[in-house]
Every structure is written in structure tokens, then in C-alpha cells.
Amino acid sequence: MTATVIAKRRVDVDAEGFLTDPMQWDEELAEQIARDVGIPELTERHWLVVRFMRDRYLQTGNAPSIRSLGKESGVPIKELYQLFPKGPAKLAARIGGIPKPKGCI
Amino acid sequence: MSTQRLVILGAGTGGTLLANRLRRRFDPDELQIDVVDRDDLHVYQPGLLFVPFGLAKPAGLARSRQAQLRRGIEYHEAEIDHVSLADQRVHLDDGWSLPYDALVVATGARLLPEETEGMTGPGWLESMFTFYDLPGAAALRDALAKFDGGRLVVDIADFPIKCPVAPIEFAFLADWHLRRRGIRERTTVTLVTPLDGCFTKPVASKHLTHLLQERDIGVEVDFAAGEVDGAGGRLISYDGREISFDLLVAVPLHGGQAYVERSDGLGDSLGFISTDPATLKTKAGDNVFALGDATDLRASKAGSVAHFGGEILSENLAAFLRGRSLPARFDGHANCFVETGNHKALLIDFNDRIEPLPGRFPTAVGPLPLLRESRLNHLGKLGLQWVYWNVLLPGRGIPFVGPTMPLAGKRLAAAA
Numbered sequence: 001m002t003a004t005v006i007a008k009r010r011v012d013v014d015a016e017g018f019l020t021d022p023m024q025w026d027e028e029l030a031e032q033i034a035r036d037v038g039i040p041e042l043t044e045r046h047w048l049v050v051r052f053m054r055d056r057y058l059q060t061g062n063a064p065s066i067r068s069l070g071k072e073s074g075v076p077i078k079e080l081y082q083l084f085p086k087g088p089a090k091l092a093a094r095i096g097g098i099p100k101p102k103g104c105i
Numbered sequence: 106m107s108t109q110r111l112v113i114l115g116a117g118t119g120g121t122l123l124a125n126r127l128r129r130r131f132d133p134d135e136l137q138i139d140v141v142d143r144d145d146l147h148v149y150q151p152g153l154l155f156v157p158f159g160l161a162k163p164a165g166l167a168r169s170r171q172a173q174l175r176r177g178i179e180y181h182e183a184e185i186d187h188v189s190l191a192d193q194r195v196h197l198d199d200g201w202s203l204p205y206d207a208l209v210v211a212t213g214a215r216l217l218p219e220e221t222e223g224m225t226g227p228g229w230l231e232s233m234f235t236f237y238d239l240p241g242a243a244a245l246r247d248a249l250a251k252f253d254g255g256r257l258v259v260d261i262a263d264f265p266i267k268c269p270v271a272p273i274e275f276a277f278l279a280d281w282h283l284r285r286r287g288i289r290e291r292t293t294v295t296l297v298t299p300l301d302g303c304f305t306k307p308v309a310s311k312h313l314t315h316l317l318q319e320r321d322i323g324v325e326v327d328f329a330a331g332e333v334d335g336a337g338g339r340l341i342s343y344d345g346r347e348i349s350f351d352l353l354v355a356v357p358l359h360g361g362q363a364y365v366e367r368s369d370g371l372g373d374s375l376g377f378i379s380t381d382p383a384t385l386k387t388k389a390g391d392n393v394f395a396l397g398d399a400t401d402l403r404a405s406k407a408g409s410v411a412h413f414g415g416e417i418l419s420e421n422l423a424a425f426l427r428g429r430s431l432p433a434r435f436d437g438h439a440n441c442f443v444e445t446g447n448h449k450a451l452l453i454d455f456n457d458r459i460e461p462l463p464g465r466f467p468t469a470v471g472p473l474p475l476l477r478e479s480r481l482n483h484l485g486k487l488g489l490q491w492v493y494w495n496v497l498l499p500g501r502g503i504p505f506v507g508p509t510m511p512l513a514g515k516r517l518a519a520a521a
Contacts, residue, residue: 066299066329067263067358071374078331081343087327102305102403 007032018093018100022058025097033095039084042095046083049075053089054096063093063101109136109426112195112205114185116142116170118150118497119397119411120211125500126419128175136426139179139203141195142212145170148239149490150267151408154274154444156242157234158282159250163243173498185212188368190389207392207425209418210371210378212364214267214398214406218357221262221333228335233353236275237267248352249282254291255351257283260340261298262330262358265377267398267406270453272296272356273303273313274444279354280320281446295323297340297348302326306460308519309453312476316445359406361399377401382457383434385418392425394418404437404457412497413438416508419500438510440466442486450482451475456510465514467505475515 004013011024017036019025030050034042042050052073057063066089070077080088089101111127113120124140131138147170155161171180183197188208195203216237218224224233234245257279259272266272276296283289296303296317303317303324304310317324331343333353340348361376371389372378379388380400387393387400396418397411404410413435420433437457442450452473453461465471473482496503 065264068374077329078343081329081331085344 014100016100019097020099022054022098029097030095037091037094039091039095045075045079049073049080049083049088049092050096053092054098057093057096057098063089063098065089065101108134109206110204111136111138111207111209111422111426112203113138113140113209113211114195115211115213115399116140116147116174116180117211117213117397117411118408119415120209121147121170121173121498122412122500123209123211123396123415123419123422124178125175125498126415127422128178129500130419130423131426133177137179138177139181140174141181141183141185141197141203142170143182143184145182147173149493151486152490153236153239153242154271154278156239157236157245157249158278159246163239167239168494173494175499185362185364186367187364188371190368190370190393193392205392207394207422209422210365210387210393210395210399211397211411212362212399214265214359215362215376216357217360218355220358220360221330223333223335224355224357226335228338231335232338232351233333233335233355235355235357237356245354252352254288256349257292257294257352257354258340258348258350259294259296259354259356260330261356263299265406266356266359268441269405270304270441270443273317275354276317276322277320277446278444280322293323294321295325295348297325297328297330299329300326306455308463309461309476312451313443316478373401382437384421384431385414385435386421386431394422402437405439407439407441408493409441410437410439413508416502436509438508442482442489444483444486445478448483449478449480450486451478452482452485454510454515459510459512459515460520462515462517462519464516467511467514469514471514
């Protein structure tokens with residue numbers, strides 16, 4: 001774990017850039033992380049997914065998998081990939097300030 | 106005291122061994138045990154991997170479900186329509202219903218090839234197969250026998266899946282099979298996974314990646330297949346990338362059973378049961394428990410997890426039925442033999458906290474080496490089938506192998 005500066009704030013992140021303390025997160029931070037990972041602007045659809053991931057993590061301690069995300073968020077998986085290229089669950093988790101979703105072995 | 110009623114849904118690995126353990130523990134006038142399953146075919150699933158290569162015969166892998174249950178257990182062969190948590194009753198599709206004081210959901214996972222666009226369309230069971238069920242494994246055997254080289258692709262649609270190492274084992278065995286037939290040189294073997302590595306536990310991943318490289322098996326990571334074009338032989342990812350194949354071995358999406366979706370409050374959106382990883386009690390109620398592949402646990406969906414979890418759950422159910430608090434805690438213990446071809450296998454043993462590490466199993470002096478290829482591990486894998494029918498399912502313990510993962514014998518310093 002290392003401390004870094006995002007959007008002029010000191011935050012703790014893991015080796016892959018995921019926040020280790022979800023409480024250090026806010027929307028300004030989310031917008032900066034999104035730009036860092038190649039999403040210039042967060043649209044309403046992006047926010048819907050990011051908030052869904054974050055709320056679910058804070059409620060249950062687990063971030064949903066891409067399939068549950070597709071079934072429960074109301075955003076189809078294909079669109080999730082258009083919104084968050086290269087890995088919707090991972091990117092939305094990173095932007096939402098929660099730990100990287102764990103794959104099962 | 107009146108007789109209590111336990112209903113166990115599913116007569117696979119977990120349901121069967123749990124029913125047998127509890128039948129030995131309680132007199133019939135203390136506890137009635139009802140077990141429900143849709144058919145009378147209990148398949149030894151670890152054997153499915155060998156069928157496509159002619160190394161196991163389909164008929165040798167299946168037995169009667171009912172015959173694995175002790176006397177004094179009521180077996181109902183019926184589809185489950187739904188569970189009514191409110192009136193504590195399981196409704197069967199033949200019109201019967203079973204009231205329960207305690208319920209165990211152990212109906213496993215269901216293969217959902219139709220949930221990937223195009224998968225069950227043109228080419229299904231012609232150039233696209235799965236070995237995850239008995240008819241699929243047998244059909245793949247026939248196709249592989251006719252296969253004369255080209256692009257062989259093993260694709261994992263998404264997790265969770267049963268036995269997460271099986272696709273890797275399939276690639277190892279395919280490599281061996283093709284070499285023996287002299288057509289390996291004109292065949293590419295590629296393993297396609299939605300994860301960012303062939304295996305998510307760092308130390309084991311390093312070992313397995315090395316073994317894959319040695320055998321010239323390609324690995325395509327971060328590829329989430331959203332669509333299959335069977336006629337054109339193309340696997341297409343959600344983000345538009347393509348992989349061509351001549352023969353596709355698909356590990357389809359998995360979900361819980363359909364009745365879970367019809368039962369208010371029982372499962373999650375994928376049909377799995379939200380379960381406490383330590384006690385195996387579910388979120389559906391204090392008298393509802395779940396075991397094995399049917400759960401939403403992070404632990405692997407594998408027979409060994411159902412087995413170790415079953416030992417823990419039989420302790421907890423016995424306590425629950427006697428009105429005591431739940432004493433036993435599951436650690437997610439799992440182990441499996443990973444076939445690597447040429448009569449060798451490696452063994453991994455791990456839990457929720459400790460990743461698979463090198464060393465020896467089940468004790469510090471072995472006899473089995475961990476995370477290293479050996480003939481002994483291969484013989485262990487073959488011997489497991491006898492142990493399964495004769496020791497595991499009857500609900501007896503395996504000597505030296507307890508439900509909690511042993512630390513003795515593991516080189517903890519090797520952890521990542």
C-alpha cells in the first residue's frame with residue numbers, strides 16, 4: 001500500500017491504483033481517476049454503474065461481478081464494456097474508490 | 106419429544122454425505138431426513154475431464170443417487186417447484202410438498218450455455234462442446250477422435266465455474282493427447298479466460314503458467330466472451346476482439362437452479378444462495394443452510410469444498426436441531442489434483458486465507474508433494490474415485506485429512 005496524490009489529495013492506494021480506504025473517496029476524485037484510466041468524462045450512465053458498485057460494496061463488503069452488475073444495475077453487459085473498456089467491474093471499482101473485485105480461483 | 110424434519114435439496118456430493126452423516130447421528134424417531142433430487146443419476150464429476158480423451162468411460166462414472174443413501178433416508182425423485190420460506194415447506198412439481206424444521210440447499214450449479222449469445226446455435230455439438238456434463242464429454246470425445254489439427258480453443262465464459270482448474274487440466278491433457286497422435290505440431294492450443302491470469306492465486310499461477318509455457322499452450326487473458334459464431338468459428342469478446350477456432354471447448358456460464366429463482370428470498374440474481382462462509386447458515390433464515398456449489402461462497406465450486414463443508418455443516422446442524430448454538434467454523438478448505446498429462450499430476454491444498462503453496466500433504470512428511478508434478482499425485486487422483494464412492498459419500502472421514510486446512514507441510518515462506 002502506498003500513499004499518492006490524486007486531485008490534490010493524499011490517498012492510500014494498492015499496487016494497481018485501487019483505493020484501500022473507500023472513505024477517502026469523493027466525486028471529484030472519481031472524475032480524476034476516470035481521466036487517468038482513459039475515460040475523459042463520466043456520463044450519467046457511468047455514474048449509475050459506479051454508484052451501484054460502490055453502494056453494493058459498502059452494504060455487503062463485496063463488489064458485484066460483471067454478470068451480477070449486468071443483471072442488477074439495469075445496464076446490459078455490452079454497454080458496460082462500451083462505458084468502461086477493458087474491464088467494467090475493475091474500472092468501475094477503481095473509479096468508485098473500492099478495492100479490486102476478487103476473482104475466484 | 107416429537108420427530109424433527111430435515112429436508113436436504115440435492116443428492117450430489119454434499120447432500121448425500123450430509124444425509125448419511127446425520128442419519129448415523131440421529132435415531133429415526135428423533136429426526137426424519139428427506140432428500141430430493143430430479144433424477145437418479147449421481148455422476149462422479151471429476152471423471153468428466155478424462156472422458157474426451159478416452160481415459161474414462163461415461164458409464165463407469167454414474168451410479169444411482171438413491172443407492173448412495175443409508176437406510177432410513179427418504180428419497181424423493183422429483184423436480185422442485187419452489188421453496189416457501191414463510192410456511193417452511195418445499196413444493197415439488199408432482200404436487201407433493203415437504204414441511205421442514207431445517208432445510209439444506211445442496212442442489213449445485215447449473216450450466217447455462219444458452220446465456221452466451223450464439224453458443225447453443227449453429228455449430229453447438231458439432232464444433233463447440235463442453236465437457237462439464239456427461240453427454241457433452243462423450244460428444245467431445247467423438248469430435249476429438251476425428252479432429253485432425255487446427256485451432257483448439259478452451260474458453261471460460263465467466264466465473265464462478267465448477268472446478269476452476271479443470272479447463273487448465275483439459276489443456277494439459279489435450280496437449281498430451283495430440284502429441285501421442287502426432288498432430289500436436291499442426292494444432293494450436295489456447296486457453297481463454299476473462300481473468301487477468303490463468304489462475305488467481307499468485308504462487309500456483311506462477312507454477313501453472315510455467316507448465317503451460319513448457320507445453321506451448323497459449324493463454325489469452327482479459328477476454329470476456331459475449332458472443333460465439335459457431336458457423337464462422339469465431340469467439341467474440343464484449344469489447345469486440347475475436348479469436349478463431351476449429352474446435353471450441355467451452356466452459357459455459359454457471360448459475361443456481363431454476364427453482365431458486367422461483368423461491369422468494371432464497372437466492373441472489375444468479376440463483377446462488379447467500380451463505381455465511383463460517384457456519385454455512387444462509388441469509389434466508391436461521392433454519393436454512395447451504396452447502397457446496399449452490400452457495401455464493403468465494404471458496405471454489407468443487408467436490409472437496411462440499412466434502413469439507415459437509416463435515417462442518419453436519420456438526421452445526423446437529424447442534425441446531427438440539428437447540429444449541431452453531432459450534433463449527435468452515436475455513437473454505439479445498440484441495441485438488443491437477444492432471445498435467447503423461448500420467449502425472451500436481452496437488453494443491455488451500456483455504457480462504459492461505460493460497461496453494463509448495464510442500465507436502467497431508468503431513469509434513471507427505472507422502473504427496475504439493476504444487477509439484479508427480480506420478481504419485483496422478484495415482485492419488487485415480488484413487489479418489491474409489492474413495493469418493495466408498496468413503497466420502499457414506500460420510501466417513503479420510504484418515505489424516507480433516508475439514509480444516511493443515512499448515513504442517515506447507516512452505517509458508519513461499520507465499521506471495
